[in-house]
Amino acid sequence: MKLNLSVAFLMISIYFFTEVYSLVEFTNVQCESLDKDFALVEYCYLKSVNRSYKYVSIKVNLLKRPINKVKVNFALYQRLNGYKPFLYNITFDACRFLKSPKSNPVALYFYNFYKEYSNMNHTCPYDHDIVLDKLPYHSINNKVTKTLPFPEGSYMFEVNWMAYGIPRAVTKFYLSLS
Ligand SMILES: *[C@@H]1O[C@H](CO)[C@@H](O)[C@H](O)[C@H]1NC(C)=O
Ligand SMILES: *[C@@H]1O[C@H](CO)[C@@H](O)[C@H](O)[C@H]1NC(C)=O
Ligand SMILES: *[C@@H]1O[C@H](CO)[C@@H](O)[C@H](O)[C@H]1NC(C)=O
Numbered sequence: 001m002k003l004n005l006s007v008a009f010l011m012i013s014i015y016f017f018t019e020v021y022s023l024v025e026f027t028n029v030q031c032e033s034l035d036k037d038f039a040l041v042e043y044c045y046l047k048s049v050n051r052s053y054k055y056v057s058i059k060v061n062l063l064k065r066p067i068n069k070v071k072v073n074f075a076l077y078q079r080l081n082g083y084k085p086f087l088y089n090i091t092f093d094a095c096r097f098l099k100s101p102k103s104n105p106v107a108l109y110f111y112n113f114y115k116e117y118s119n120m121n122h123t124c125p126y127d128h129d130i131v132l133d134k135l136p137y138h139s140i141n142n143k144v145t146k147t148l149p150f151p152e153g154s155y156m157f158e159v160n161w162m163a164y165g166i167p168r169a170v171t172k173f174y175l176s177l178s
Contacts, residue, residue: 026137027154028174029056035168038064039161042129044171046137058132060169066125070094071162074110079154086155095124152177 031044042059049055073091077083092107098121101108115121117135119128157173 025176025178026054026056026173027176028172029058030172030174031058031060032170032172033060033168034170035166038062038163038166038168041169054137055134056132056137056173057134058130058171060130062126062129064163066127067163068095068125069164070124070126071165072107073158073160073162075158075160077156077158078151079156083156098123 026046029044029046031041033039033041040061040063042061044058046054046056070093071091072094074088075090076086076088078086090106092104097104097107097111101111111121114132114135118130118132120126120130120132154174154176157175159171159173160167161169161171
């Protein structure tokens with residue numbers, strides 16, 4: 001029973017993420033340090049080079065390194081009156097995941113998506129600043145396919161970063177579906 005449920009969840013997730021990513025327009029990105037003794041945001045921006053090429057770059061300075069325990073929480077919000085949680089709220093152990101990426105196909109989907117662009121692409125510990133360098137958005141928009149799996153509108157994809165069980169930083173990706 002448990003296995004069936006998680007397989008179903010996984011399939012829905014992959015479908016959902018694939019479809020969302022194929023239809024999104026990214027509108028903004030924000031990063032915030034929740035613990036300035038632990039992590040500082042050096043930069044965090046979305047740049048539109050031209051109509052077909054946008055990218056995101058982020059650099060976060062880690063002040064207490066090396067870091068051996070990292071958990072990541074993904075949550076999706078839909079904008080109604082303010083942003084309300086919508087459908088997805090997933091937490092996983094990033095260090096464990098990076099040791100055997102195939103163990104978590106949903107996380108693997110994201111990992112494959114960003115790993116060439118980020119130095120957070122090896123196993124723990126992390127003994128350096130975290131950089132996401134020019135993660136392109138055009139490749140996502142190019143995958144446009146069929147009908148919308150869920151309502152048009154504005155969404156926010158929030159990634160919470162926890163180290164040693166404490167939230168340290170949050171990254172918010174704003175997107176619209178049209
Ligand atoms: C957009 O900019 C990229 C990078 O400079 C370039 O390779 C591409 O040809 C440009 N596309 C258009 C439509 O101008
Ligand atoms: C996601 O789940 C966690 C743990 O259950 C909870 O603390 C958090 O508030 C949830 N986030 C959203 C956006 O619902
Ligand atoms: C990991 O990130 C570095 C720096 O961004 C990059 O040069 C390297 O190719 C990446 N490794 C993988 C496996 O994608």
